Amino acid sequence: MTDFTTIMEVLIEGDEAALVERVNEALNQGSDPREILDQALIAGMDIVGERMETGEMFIPEVLMAARAMNAALEIIKPLLTGAGARAAGKVVIGTVKGDLHDIGKNLVTMMLESAGLEVYNLGADVAPEQFVEALKSTGAGLLCLSALLTTTMPMIRETVEAVVQSGIRNRVKIMVGGAPVTEAFAREIGADGYAADAGSAAKMAKALLAGSVV
């Protein structure tokens, strides 16, 4: 049994080279790749997300941790087989039509991927019907919508309505975010969740997919 604490520590520090070394070491000592992924890597990124939420860690540090995480995933992923290879859930994400801002949305994408989710990032300026199509073709259980302008916020509502119209609303959870978006707005338009930053977005996404938020 390898001690996963040091793996988590170097991940949180964003030390890519040290993380790769520690992960290989753990594998050589016979640790199960699934356990490394869940108990060291994803658990470590959960802490990164929490520290981002509380303001203890800042975006550049989160990016460094995510880069290290990606390097570790490249080692771990090919080793996962069968049930272990399945992602914790599928997510479709994008910035709504008429809005070209994608920095925040890309940060959220990165944190969702680091949380072990399979993320389909549709980019910015995405029409409601494109979201619906992607939800259908991927079978994703979570839709994440972003808007950075007060003028494009109504498009979040329209996109939610398009999902309702398409008849798949009952199998898709919806989470919304972006600078002008509030929890009250999320509730008003019938979304299932709201996240104020990329750190809390990952936590909320996992809770929504697990069905623990209703």
Add this chain to the structure above:
Amino acid sequence: MFCMVGERINTTRKRVQQAVADRDAAYIQQDVQAQQQCGAQYIDINAGARIGHETKDMQWLLEVVQPVVTVPLCLDSPDPKVLAMAYERVQKPPMINSISLEKARFDAMAPFLEGKKCKIVALCLDDSGLPKTALQIVQRAETIVMRLAGLGFSRDAVYVDPLVQPVSTDTKNGAMVLEAVSEIRKALAGVHIICGLSNISYGLPKRKIINRTFLSLMMAAGLDAAILDPLDADLTAVLKTTQMLLGQDLYCAKYLKAFRAGELPG
């Protein structure tokens, strides 16, 4: 001469939104007078945050602001209908904030803008999204200046905004926009270059020190206007000091005046 556009009357700011909702004219009037006293050459008016109320809120703000300031206004909305309405209600030629190269936005704004005697903020934004290189910013600046010339705008009426992106999400974003401003200064003589400052520091702690250092660097690169808070004394002190260091303050007169008025901290 650096052009300071006062950013405070914006309904995304909680206190302002409250004053607008309560129709608290005294609060708004005091605020804009303070901005003018601190050197604002335009007062930005943005009424966009209360969804569904923008037209009425903008109308009311114009009514209460204009009697108490002598400087012109900067009409801030993405909606051409709101801008056209506001344009009819201002007493002095305003600055319009803003137009971009996004096709739908440019086409909607063009008929209203044609032949108007106003200043305009021109964003280096097109349908492909935020610029990714300095060269892209410069090319978009050239395109939008040319297209505005077609609507009757001289270079002196155009305030190009290179779009500042956070340095936290890509460490090169600061250097990219600085390089672009230098290049625009060379490529488009006579045009003004404007920006907002706070995007640069998104996602980092102690944002004010980043914003003011950035202002200084941008001015050295050729920035000659900014949308900022004129009441932020630390920021305007950096502005005045930078003007002096760049040789824009003859005999250091403005700097010394600010010193005697007790406006220089530290």
